[in-house]
Amino acid sequence: MIGGITALLVCQLAGEVLVRLLNLPVPGPVIGMVLLFLALAARRRAAPEELGRTADGLLSNLGLLFVPAGVGVVLHLPLLARDWAPLSLAVLAGTLAAIALTGRIAQALLRKNPG
Amino acid sequence: MNELADIWVYLAREPLAALAATLVAWLVAVRIHDACGQHPLTNPVLIAVALLASGLLAAGIPYRDYFAGAQFVHFLLGPATVALAVPLYRQIALVRRSAAAAVAAVVTGGAFAAAAGVAIALSLSAAPEVTASLAPRSVTTPVAMGIAEAIGGLPSLTAVVVILSGIVGAALGPLVLDLLKVRDWRARGLAMGTAAHGIGTARALSVNATAGAFSGLAMGLNALATALLLPLLWRLLAG
Numbered sequence: 405m406i407g408g409i410t411a412l413l414v415c416q417l418a419g420e421v422l423v424r425l426l427n428l429p430v431p432g433p434v435i436g437m438v439l440l441f442l443a444l445a446a447r448r449r450a451a452p453e454e455l456g457r458t459a460d461g462l463l464s465n466l467g468l469l470f471v472p473a474g475v476g477v478v479l480h481l482p483l484l485a486r487d488w489a490p491l492s493l494a495v496l497a498g499t500l501a502a503i504a505l506t507g508r509i510a511q512a513l514l515r516k517n518p519g
Numbered sequence: 520m521n522e523l524a525d526i527w528v529y530l531a532r533e534p535l536a537a538l539a540a541t542l543v544a545w546l547v548a549v550r551i552h553d554a555c556g557q558h559p560l561t562n563p564v565l566i567a568v569a570l571l572a573s574g575l576l577a578a579g580i581p582y583r584d585y586f587a588g589a590q591f592v593h594f595l596l597g598p599a600t601v602a603l604a605v606p607l608y609r610q611i612a613l614v615r616r617s618a619a620a621a622v623a624a625v626v627t628g629g630a631f632a633a634a635a636g637v638a639i640a641l642s643l644s645a646a647p648e649v650t651a652s653l654a655p656r657s658v659t660t661p662v663a664m665g666i667a668e669a670i671g672g673l674p675s676l677t678a679v680v681v682i683l684s685g686i687v688g689a690a691l692g693p694l695v696l697d698l699l700k701v702r703d704w705r706a707r708g709l710a711m712g713t714a715a716h717g718i719g720t721a722r723a724l725s726v727n728a729t730a731g732a733f734s735g736l737a738m739g740l741n742a743l744a745t746a747l748l749l750p751l752l753w754r755l756l757a758g
Contacts, residue, residue, distance in 0.1 A: 412598035431665025433600035434746040440604035459605035472589035474568035476675025490643035498635040503692040506628025507701035507710035513620035
């Protein structure tokens with residue numbers, strides 16, 4: 405578990421350093437994700453078991469990690485009261501339209517390539 | 520009475536209470552979610568946030584004091600984002616043959632999801648920081664919060680909007696796909712993962728393994744494409 409978490413933290417750290425060095429407009433952990441993916445792909449083998457266990461453990465409780473930031477909604481109650489209409493319309497209509505469009509495009513593109 | 524006040528001062532100062540409350544609220548939320556047959560509308564993130572937010576408001580505790588303790592949970596979002604590379608790597612072998620079609624569909628759908636949110640917010644004259652918080656709406660939360668911060672949105676508002684988008688997509692998305700006769704499980708998974716990230720992926724996984732794998736792939740691809748492209752486009756368009 406320590407090995408797994410170390411690998412994740414080292415990739416994140418490398419990502420943060422790269423973002424600052426190259427002035428990238430992307431969050432450091434995202435670059436860390438790319439670095440870890442490239443490292444796994446370069447090995448051309450299954451992901452190390454320890455890393456896999458740590459990643460699965462973190463990702464199976466992913467929801468919990470959103471909670472502290474989500475509670476920050478208490479800071480924005482006036483904003484929510486003011487802009488509830490665009491917020492709820494964007495969330496509802498925007499999300500369902502995106503699902504519809506992505507589904508249709510994917511099905512059309514995949515038709516040439518049956519599973 | 521004095522003693523009680525001392526205890527209160529201790530609890531408010533130390534991170535222990537906020538940390539424990541966050542974990543207890545999460546466990547309660549998961550229990551409720553399970554008791555309701557894991558119905559997407561009883562999303563545990565939503566329930567836990569509602570419990571803690573109403574607790575803070577009722578007790579008059581400032582968010583900053585709460586976050587001083589809860590930041591230890593929040594910190595794990597970074598390593599968890601890096602960890603998304605592992606399922607992506609596992610699935611890339613599985614979906615390699617459909618990779619080109621998947622990338623094209625996810626990038627188009629992801630761009631549309633971001634544009635639709637911004638267009639709706641602009642047309643209803645939302646505040647600029649609300650518009651910026653809506654742009655990364657369809658991306659998994661840790662990535663979306665980072666993007667929102669980079670383009671002048673409010674990360675905590677983004678987290679709420681992202682979670683709500685995921686719940687809407689997971690609950691109503693399958694009905695939309697049925698209506699449009701999207702029956703290919705790969706296409707259904709890609710649509711759910713692109714627009715409803717991890718919450719949509721959890722739902723897709725529970726229905727069909729192929730849909731789940733493609734949904735996870737779409738979530739990772741969309742997170743990456745949006746994180747790379749949205750801040751650049753935003754900088755170009757917003758000047």
